[in-house]
Amino acid sequence: MDKLTAEDIFYTMALGRRFEYAAKEHYMTGEISGFLHLDIGQEALSVAAMKAFDHGDVFTTYREHIMAIARGIEPKAVMAELFGKKTGVSEGRGGSMHLFDPSHFFYGGDAIVGGHLPNAVGCAYARKFQKSEHGVLAVFGDGATNGGAFFESLNIASAWKLPILFLCENNRYAIGTEITRVAPFLEQAKKAEPYMPTKEVDGNDAPAVYEAVKEAQDYIQKGHGPIFIEAFTYRWEGHSMSDPGTYRSQEEMEIWKRKDPIERMKKLLKERYIMSDAQIEALEKKADAAVEEAVQFAAQSPEPEVDELFDYVFAEEVRHG
C-alpha cells in the first residue's frame, strides 16, 4: 500500500467514525429517526474494502454509511438521507438503511439480511455476460450466513464461475445473538469451503483488508470464479440505536476497544510512512470539518414535498407496446 492510499484510508476512517458519532448525536436529538446501525469499530474493514475494490459493483447491507462515503458518495448526501431530506442520496425515501448510487456502482443499503446476495450474484452474471472488467463485491455480516439466500448464492456463483467476492464482516453478533450460539463454529468461511477459495483476514487491520480485497479483485477479474474473504472485527455500539447491548460483557468490549483500527492505522502512518503528529492532526481536522459541513447541510436542507409522494414508484416514461 503506498503512502497516498494509506493516508486516504486513514482520513476516510477518521471521517467515518466522526460521521457515525455525529449521526448518534443527532439521533439523540430526534433529527434522525428510524433504525440507525452504526459502524464504529469496523472502519478499517468498511473503508479498506471499498477503496481496494475499485473495479466493480458493490452490494451491501444496512450498516453502510461509511462504505457509501468510502465509495465516493458525498458525506453531505449521506447525512441528509439520515435526516430524511430531499438532498439525501435517496431523496429521503431510503433513510439510513437504503443508500444507493449507481454512479458509484453502489447498490445498497439492503435491509433484508442476506437478501441482497442473490442480487449481487445476478449482477456478477451480467458482468460476465458483458465480458466487463467489473466484478462484484457482496458484503454481509456473520448473521447472513445461516439463511437460504446465502447458500443459494454460493452455489450459483460457484456453478457459473461468476466474478464475485463474498466479503463476510464477522463481528460475532447477529443483533444480540453471538454467532457460535446459532452456528457450529465462529469461522463462517468454513461454509464456503466446498464452493470456492476462502481467506481469513484481521478486519481491524486496514492494510491487510486492503491487500486481501485487491488480490481477490484481481482473482475474480481473471475469470477464476468467486472467492470468499472473512474479516473478523467488532462493533463498539449496539446493533442499532435501540439496542442497549446487555448481551456483551464490559471486558469483551474493552478488549476490542484496545484493538481500535483507527489508532492502529495512525501508528502505521507514523512508523511506516513517517508522518508527523501535525500531519495526522491536519487530516483529523479535515474530517471534523467535513462532518460539520455534512450536518449543517443536512439540517438546513428541505424535506421532500408531500406531493412528491408518488415520484419514483415507476419509471417516468413507460413505453407501451
Next chain:
Amino acid sequence: MAEMLYREALNRAIDECMAADENVVMLGEDVGLYGGSYRVSEGLVSKYGEARLIDTPIAELSIVGNAIGMAIGGLRPIAEIMTANFSLLAFDQIINHMSKYRYMSAGKLTLPMVVRFPQGVSKQLAAQHSESYEQMLSAVPGMHVFAAGDPNYAYHALKAAIMMDDPVLFIEHELLYNKKGEVDFDTPVDPFKARIVKEGENITIVSYLKMVDDVMAAVPQIEERLGKSCEVIDLQSLNPMDTETIKNSVEKTGRLVVVEEDHYTGGYGAQVISRVVEKFFYTLDAAPLRIAGKDVPIPYNRKLELASIPTPDSITEAIVAWGKNNGL
C-alpha cells in the same frame, strides 16, 4: 395476423425481443435445454445460446434475486417461475427488493425485468400446484401486474413488459397454454387497458385469465334464461386496474358481476367491487355479485376440484339467480 397457441404467442414475443436486444435474457428452471415446462421457451436456446437461456437450479429466491441483479447490471431479464406456488420462495425478492429498489433509491435504480408465472387450477394437481396469487401481488406497489387471458394480449403485453423499464409480474394460466386465437401482430395493444370481449346492454361481467373463457361459455345460457345481454370485460392489467373501462360499462348496464378463480376471502374481485362501489355507486341498479373460488385448499379429486372454483355451470346458475332477485 395469424392463428396461434397462447404458448406460441408468448414464445414469439420472447423470440422477437431477444432478436431485437441482446440484453434480453431468460432464466428459470428448465427454460433452456428442456424448452420450458410449458414449452414457452422451446427452440430459443438453439437460437440464442445457453448464456441467454439460462437454466437455473431449483431455487426460486435466487431466480428472481439473480434477475434483479442482472437488471441492475444492465440486462433485461425474464425470470420464469415454474408454478405460482413456488413463487412464495421468491416473495422476499419480489416484495422487498424488486418492487422497492426504484423507490428506495429515488429513481436511481430502475429494474427492467419481468417475472412470468403460470398459475391457477389446472387438472388435478392438488393443493400445492394450483394456487392463484394475483390478489397478493396486485397489492404490492412498485410493479405492474399483467394477466394474459388470450394469445393476442399474451403476445403484445409480454413484449411490452420486456421492453418496459419497470418490473412487471406477468401472470399466465396453466390451462391457457394450448388455447388457440388470432394474434394481430401489426396492431399494438395497450397492456394497461382492459378488453371488451363481448358487448352487451344489461350486465357487466368483469373477469380475467381463464375465467374469461368460462364466463363466455356461460353467457349464451345466461342471456337466454334472463332475456338480457351481457358485456364481458377481460381486465388484463390487474395493477394498475383499468377502472375507466369498467365504469363506462357499468354506466351503461347498471349491473356488475366479477368472476375470479382465486379464493373468495381476500380475492382480487373484492378490489374491483370496492372501487366501483366507492367511486361509482350511483351507477349501480343492484348490489354487485362476486363469484369466486371457495375458501378451501384445492383438492385433488376432479369432482371436488371443480366444486372449489367457478365453472360455466356455476357461473350461469349464480348470475341467473342473482338476476332474478335483482329485477332482471
